[in-house]
Amino acid sequence: MELRDIEIFLTLAEQLHFARTAERLRITPSRVSHVIKQQERNIGVPLFERTSRAVRLTPAGERLYQHLRPAYRQIMEGIDEVRASGAGAGGTLALGTVGPQSWRVHDRVERFRSRYPGVDLTHRDLSLVDPLTPLRSGEVDVALLWMPMREPDLAIGRVTHTSPVLLMLPADHPYADRESVCLEDFGDLVLVGHRSPIPPAMEEVLQPFATPSGRRIARGPLVATWDDRLKAVSTGQAVATCPAEAARFSPWPDVAYVPVSGLAPLRWAFAWRAADDNPLVRAFVRVASDSV
Numbered sequence: 001m002e003l004r005d006i007e008i009f010l011t012l013a014e015q016l017h018f019a020r021t022a023e024r025l026r027i028t029p030s031r032v033s034h035v036i037k038q039q040e041r042n043i044g045v046p047l048f049e050r051t052s053r054a055v056r057l058t059p060a061g062e063r064l065y066q067h068l069r070p071a072y073r074q075i076m077e078g079i080d081e082v083r084a085s086g087a088g089a090g091g092t093l094a095l096g097t098v099g100p101q102s103w104r105v106h107d108r109v110e111r112f113r114s115r116y117p118g119v120d121l122t123h124r125d126l127s128l129v130d131p132l133t134p135l136r137s138g139e140v141d142v143a144l145l146w147m148p149m150r151e152p153d154l155a156i157g158r159v160t161h162t163s164p165v166l167l168m169l170p171a172d173h174p175y176a177d178r179e180s181v182c183l184e185d186f187g188d189l190v191l192v193g194h195r196s197p198i199p200p201a202m203e204e205v206l207q208p209f210a211t212p213s214g215r216r217i218a219r220g221p222l223v224a225t226w227d228d229r230l231k232a233v234s235t236g237q238a239v240a241t242c243p244a245e246a247a248r249f250s251p252w253p254d255v256a257y258v259p260v261s262g263l264a265p266l267r268w269a270f271a272w273r274a275a276d277d278n279p280l281v282r283a284f285v286r287v288a289s290d291s292v
Contacts, residue, residue: 001039006072008035012048013065014158016055024155026274077286091119093280096126096140099226100249101268104161105144108288115287119280128226128242130196135271141281146243146266148201155274157289162265163243165206166257168233176256183208183262187215192232192240195222205266207241212262230255 001009012021012032022029040047047061057065095109102109102123113121124140135143135154146163149156169176175185191207203209210216220238223229229240234254243266247257270289272281 001042003072003075005035005039006068008032009039009047010065010069010072012036012055013057013061016057018055023150023152073286077283091280092122093119093142093278093284094122094124094140095284096124096131096134096143098126098128098131098144098146098243100245101144101163101243103249104163104245104268105288108160112284112287116280116283121284127196127224129194129224129229130198131202132198133196135273138273141276141278142270142272142284144268145271146202146206146268148205148267149199149269149271150201151199153274154271157270157272157285159267159269160289162267163245164265165241165260165263166244166247167260168229168240168242168246169256169258170233170236170239171254171256173236173239173256175258178258180259180261183260184211184213184215186217187211187213190218190220190238192229192238193219193222195224205264208263226250 008021008025008027008031011025012018015021015024018029018032022032025032036048043060043064045060046058047064049056049058097105109121109123113119124134126134126140126143126145131143131145132151132154134140135145144160147156147159167175167181175181175189186208194203194207200209208217221232223232223240229242230250230252232238233240234252241260241263242257244257244259270285272285
């Protein structure tokens, strides 16, 4: 089995979706299907169960995944380390994270530093309102972003952690003393609007556009920064959603944080420019995306 074919198998085993696998590897879905069928013929057993609704690993496919994943990771880490060394010990890498999310991946970042002590790893803050622009412009090389992200020019690593979503309210708001609010309650609220072009899929999981019954969720003042969000909420102009870590690291005396029921936790993963051939980017993603 060729190394590229192993990568296709492992990616499909993790994504369980032919189109997403093809998008992540920048190949066609037909190429993914062809490789998997060839692997199944060569091995002699089905590796995936395919229906019109889902793709699942068979027991044989699961066993193959458990055998191949650590071996493939070790091979690629070796290749990346040699490439990174060839790029020079004085290389630089810029990592972008949204506020306190850097705390959630501290151990992963430190693991990279220990393996690549000669790399100058700088850390920059990303705005919850405009997280993609610094990555696309090259201001940062790797960014920790929330999913889903279906941008063809950006590649995505494994999910590193999840964050429950909270609702930020003025401290004197009628909902501020609740144990939680539900998505249907959002129909009675006005959420801040984002001045920047966040992809709709990313905004939807953070600030839905409609309630479960179909009521439109109003948008209010446009904000461009995290401070803008806090000020809009504290002055009663609107409410806003945020990752749960904000309640611990960004407390304001005039703002209350209330859990949101019915809204799935945000899933975070490292992302980078798909066309970036910097070996340090690949080395960082491979080291930092593995479980601690």
